[in-house]
Amino acid sequence: MKVDVSLIVPVYNVNKYITRFFDSIDEQTAYEKQINTEIILVDDGSTDDSGYRCEDYKNNRGAIRIDSVFKHIIVIHQDNKGPAAARNAGIKAARGKYVCFVDPDDYLCPEYVEDAFNVAENTCADIVLFDAYKDKEDEAGNVAFEEWCHGDCDLYRIDKDYMVQLQCGMLYSRMAPEGSDTSIAAPWDKIYRRDFLLRNDLFYREDLKVLDDMVFNFECMGKAEHVAYHHEKLYHYCVRSSSITNSFKPDRPIHDRYVFKYLKNAIEEEGHSLKTIFDEDYYELNTFKLEQAYYARVIKSFAICCRLCFFNEKCRDGNLRLQLKLAKGYMNDEVYSDAFRNIESDMIEWKLRLVRIAWLLKSPRMLYILHLLQEMNR
Numbered sequence: 001m002k003v004d005v006s007l008i009v010p011v012y013n014v015n016k017y018i019t020r021f022f023d024s025i026d027e028q029t030a031y032e033k034q035i036n037t038e039i040i041l042v043d044d045g046s047t048d049d050s051g052y053r054c055e056d057y058k059n060n061r062g063a064i065r066i067d068s069v070f071k072h073i074i075v076i077h078q079d080n081k082g083p084a085a086a087r088n089a090g091i092k093a094a095r096g097k098y099v100c101f102v103d104p105d106d107y108l109c110p111e112y113v114e115d116a117f118n119v120a121e122n123t124c125a126d127i128v129l130f131d132a133y134k135d136k137e138d139e140a141g142n143v144a145f146e147e148w149c150h151g152d153c154d155l156y157r158i159d160k161d162y163m164v165q166l167q168c169g170m171l172y173s174r175m176a177p178e179g180s181d182t183s184i185a186a187p188w189d190k191i192y193r194r195d196f197l198l199r200n201d202l203f204y205r206e207d208l209k210v211l212d213d214m215v216f217n218f219e220c221m222g223k224a225e226h227v228a229y230h231h232e233k234l235y236h237y238c239v240r241s242s243s244i245t246n247s248f249k250p251d252r253p254i255h256d257r258y259v260f261k262y263l264k265n266a267i268e269e270e271g272h273s274l275k276t277i278f279d280e281d282y283y284e285l286n287t288f289k290l291e292q293a294y295y296a297r298v299i300k301s302f303a304i305c306c307r308l309c310f311f312n313e314k315c316r317d318g319n320l321r322l323q324l325k326l327a328k329g330y331m332n333d334e335v336y337s338d339a340f341r342n343i344e345s346d347m348i349e350w351k352l353r354l355v356r357i358a359w360l361l362k363s364p365r366m367l368y369i370l371h372l373l374q375e376m377n378r
Contacts, residue, residue, distance in 0.1 A: 008090030045080030
């Protein structure tokens with residue numbers, strides 16, 4: 001059977017949300033439009049009923065023919081290795097002309113598969129970006145819907161300058177072509193041509209414990225020759241905590257630094273490639289942009305680590321002196337210091353400029369006050 005789109009779904013302990021996700025799969029308009037869809041559920045060692053729920057969904061609603069179109073469901077069970085490994089298992093098992101990466105604690109708009117597939121087919125793009133809704137749920141269960149948009153109109157681009165801008169945006173969203181606070185590094189607001197991924201050996205880095213999706217898309221944009229943007233909201237990204245710091249682990253700085261080392265090498269390799277494409281002026285301009293995006297990403301991660309230090313539940317032991325000492329250690333770290341020394345201040349948002357001033361003053365107490373004010377406004 002010819003498969004048009006493979007939906008790759010990493011599943012881990014999402015029993016509470018997976019029914020709504022399955023319902024959104026069943027409600028796809030693609031089946032009525034002769035678009036064969038394959039759903040690959042990768043159970044990544046779930047310890048709740050998620051793995052069983054995947055099998056139950058496959059057995060009761062899988063391989064269903066709707067007119068002449070199939071919705072085919074595959075379930076893969078593996079030991080817990082993280083979302084990167086789960087997505088890679090899905091890529092290897094996929095048969096679709098295109099692949100999408102979606103999360104089972106979110107859900108899809110009915111037109112998700114149909115619209116993404118049609119734009120990809122009409123543009124012949126390697127990657128198509130599209131918009132989403134950000135569903136913010138408070139502790140009382142009330143949900144506010146925000147727009148998650150990357151631009152103002154549909155686009156199709158083939159120029160390398162634009163791809164470099166997208167790479168910059170993967171690292172720091174304000175340096176994207178349509179710079180804003182909306183991240184373009186997520187995997188679920190895109191559809192990828194599968195042979196493009198396989199031809200360029202593009203897989204998620206399983207050794208990266210954080211930001212693996214950002215690195216994956218950075219590398220994808222570096223290889224892409226045709227990219228399109230579809231200005232329609234097709235996905236619901238669900239945020240269920242009023243404070244994102246609760247999701248971070250105390251060893252986050254260690255994992256961040258491992259990512260930065262990898263990214264720095266990747267940017268150097270990208271620079272060698274750009275030298276064969278651009279004249280000297282354009283080469284210097286684009287490598288400068290990539291370096292500045294890298295430094296901005298490092299500084300943003302520094303700010304996140306400081307917020308973790310001050311406000312994560314595991315760090316809330318009431319000992320501010322120890323927290324300030326930990327933040328001081330971050331300030332003296334060479335990776336962060338290198339970014340603060342080399343960033344152009346006008347490249348970063350005002351909040352991070354204040355963070356940079358705190359670093360220049362070597363004042364962890366100023367960092368604490370800045371993050372306290374930010375936390376109070378959440």
